[in-house]
Amino acid sequence: MSTENAGQRPPAPDYGIIFNNDGGYLKHAEFPMSVEDLLERIYGPLAGTQVGALSWCVGVEEAHWPSDRLPMIGEAEGRRYLSVRDMRRAESLRAMFDADADLYGQLVRRGHQMGLGVYASVRMNDNHFWSDAERRVKPLRPEEMAATERPHLTAFRKRHPEWVLGEGAPAWAATSWNMAVPEIREYTLQRIAEACELADWDGVELDWQRHAFHLPEEDAYRLRYTLTDLQRAVRRLTDAIAQRRGQPFHVIVRVGASRETNRRVGYDLEAWIEEGLCDIVVTGANSGTDPGVEVEAYVEMMQGSQVRLYPGFDSHGEWGRGHLLPAKQWREAWFRGLATGFYERGATGVHLFNWHNHVHAVRPLLQSLGAPNTLRRTAKVYAAVKRHIRDRGELRYGAERDDRLRGEVPVDLLHTLMGGGPRFRIGVYEDVSEAATLELQVDLDHLSPRDQVAVELDGQRLEDPVRRSPAAEEAANPADVSENTWLVWPLVPAQVGKGVHVVSIDLLERDPRLRPPIVVRNVEIHVSYLNGGNASTGGI
Missing domain, CATH: 2.60.120 (Jelly Rolls)
Incomplete structure (x- = not known):
């Protein structure tokens, strides 16, 4: 199957650095935060850097906007929150819409004034659920959902424990949606469709890696067509938006760092590229940075297409501790070495995930990772890929199951x-x-x-x-x-x-x-x- 408009779509611009922000800045000021305060916190640290695009997370499971069909942030908890931080985030967002603020329109316009592309980022299957009785000690089981009140644990999910992965995933991801279920794909498409209409975005980022458990483990490869089905539906949606607006509406996909990871999770990336279902491929681990990006293989897949590659860096995992160099110095040199290798092997740019909470500390990297010329004659660390697997007794055992598959150390x-x-x-x-x-x-x-x-x-x-x-x-x-x-x-x-x-x-x-x-x-x-x-x- 091919997409009719593939040859008519212009390529996405070269952004250098795509900077993902999960929206956590809404927790950084006392309630109620103003739109202007939020915009300054988002964009102020990006001025004078090589960041060319912002991808802004528009919610996990609950909508971060008023919706007639989806629950809005805070509803899963009855607007009674586990922490002041959670309250600040949800209630500040709600207050903006209660005041008829054009939050996402202003977000896009401010980014465009700075020359940045601005994307809505949708987490495809985020799972941050913990059981109330043993929070962060034991993961939530599907049968516990109905009696549990947690952020983003919606009534819809509670009503349908048969539609989550259960034993088809590591225990901590057992409450992740099973994307093979048609109703779940329809539900996810609804979230994406509403998010895309919130503003004149430059496109949408489908964060498949948050989190990368979508299909029963033993069946993921055979059921990969179901994820491709949703990807096709999203492309049809974005093509319609682009035609109506008379300007491009690009699609970013965030997937695994290797072909084997993609096969194990259920991403048929070759088909997505061949059918023109995406414009930018971002790589990322399910947990932490995966430096083992198969750049050459991905670039070869993209030959003859307008799709571009942006390997990703996360803030977790290998963050510089335990080396002879001070952690910050080692970390910067490691990222510079990785970026240099990515560019040399054919990548267009890099994608930064979960860096927003460290944005001031990583400013030197925001000023150098976006182009090969600013990496020349800089200190670098070139390292063997490290594979980390948590102990079986840890809460998130299995999170790294498909990450850094060819790690050589330890x-x-x-x-x-x-x-x-x-x-x-x-x-x-x-x-x-x-x-x-x-x-x-x-x-x-x-x-x-x-x-x-x-x-x-x-x-x-x-x-x-x-x-x-x-x-x-x-x-x-x-x-x-x-x-x-x-x-x-x-x-x-x-x-x-x-x-x-x-x-x-x-x-x-x-x-x-x-x-x-x-x-x-x-x-x-x-x-x-x-x-x-x-x-x-x-x-x-």
């Missing part, structure tokens, strides 16, 4: 029969100059002075490293040693050319006094310059 370092241990692939995506300072850093947990390991870079055995303990480098820490040890090798540009490098680690001898294995936690190549901050703070 991994136990074990004896092998034939010699040779794990191998780690690290892409370096710049021509490193002679002025650069280069290091290979390997983080090993439970390493004893008696342990012997051999490390190779691209098949060449490295000499003995410098051993550094994080505790010894923390001024406030009285200890000289930590449970983990970093092995550090200085490198020269000839060892770190542009391309993918392979680091191999082999366990030669293990201290017999220790029971746990050595664990390889991080493998990183660091590139820094004398003035290794942001090369430029200008625009795109």
Whole structure:
């Protein structure tokens, strides 16, 4: 099936950075917040940055607007809230509409005055439900919904426990909608349709990754056509809006970082691109940042189309703790390294999710991540992909089920029969100059002075490293040693050319006094310059 208007739609602009905001700013001032105060909080921090588009979350399950068919924010709780923050958000929003404020019209116009695209962002299957008795300890079960009062836990969902995933998803996502149910797709389309008509948006962002449990786990691939059905319905809707307005109405989809993730969740992205069902593909994890974006594969899918790729960064997960560099310094260098690689491999821009609560702290990144030229000669960390899986006893066990599927760390370092241990692939995506300072850093947990390991870079055995303990480098820490040890090798540009490098680690001898294995936690190549901050703070 193809979409009739695919060849007639103009491509979406190149935005550099698309900045998602979940609407939480409504909690940041005392009730009642004014529209002008909200707009200043939204757009003030984005001025003078490389952000080219804002995607504004217009609600989770309840509508963030008056609706004749959908419950409005606060109704699920009878407007009696669990916290002052929740009350501020819901009641300030309601007060704006009670005063006949054109909230979303003003939101779009202010963004356009700044030269930004403005999108309505719809979370396709958000699940932030917790049981009242054991909040944030045990997830809500479908059979508990009817007797539970929680934000966004609507009467419609309570009436239909048979339409949620139940045992077809991890326990914390058991109350997520089953998108194979036709009534749920119709209901979701209604939410999207009403959101799209709130203002003269530049388009709509369908956040499929919030949260990425839409179909029974064992059937997701076979039922993927049902998600494509909804995607087609949305494209028909947006085409009608575009025709009526006489201007484009673009569709952004936020999906997984890899083809395997998409298959496991049920996204038939190849069909969506082939049929012209989206204009921009954003990648994101279900939880945290997924750096393992298959950029080349996605760009190949997009050949011959006008669809563009924006790999995504989240604020959760790998956020810079536990490294030799201070967390903020490491984090900025890691994001710069990822963005450099994404651009070099064919991405158009980047998408930032959940950064709004850190917007002032990440301003240097907002001024540099939006274009390759502002990333040149800046400090970067190129790292092996880390896969994190929560313990079974944690509330959100299973949240990362489909994220970072090819993560190479952490991994136990074990004896092998034939010699040779794990191998780690690290892409370096710049021509490193002679002025650069280069290091290979390997983080090993439970390493004893008696342990012997051999490390190779691209098949060449490295000499003995410098051993550094994080505790010894923390001024406030009285200890000289930590449970983990970093092995550090200085490198020269000839060892770190542009391309993918392979680091191999082999366990030669293990201290017999220790029971746990050595664990390889991080493998990183660091590139820094004398003035290794942001090369430029200008625009795109």
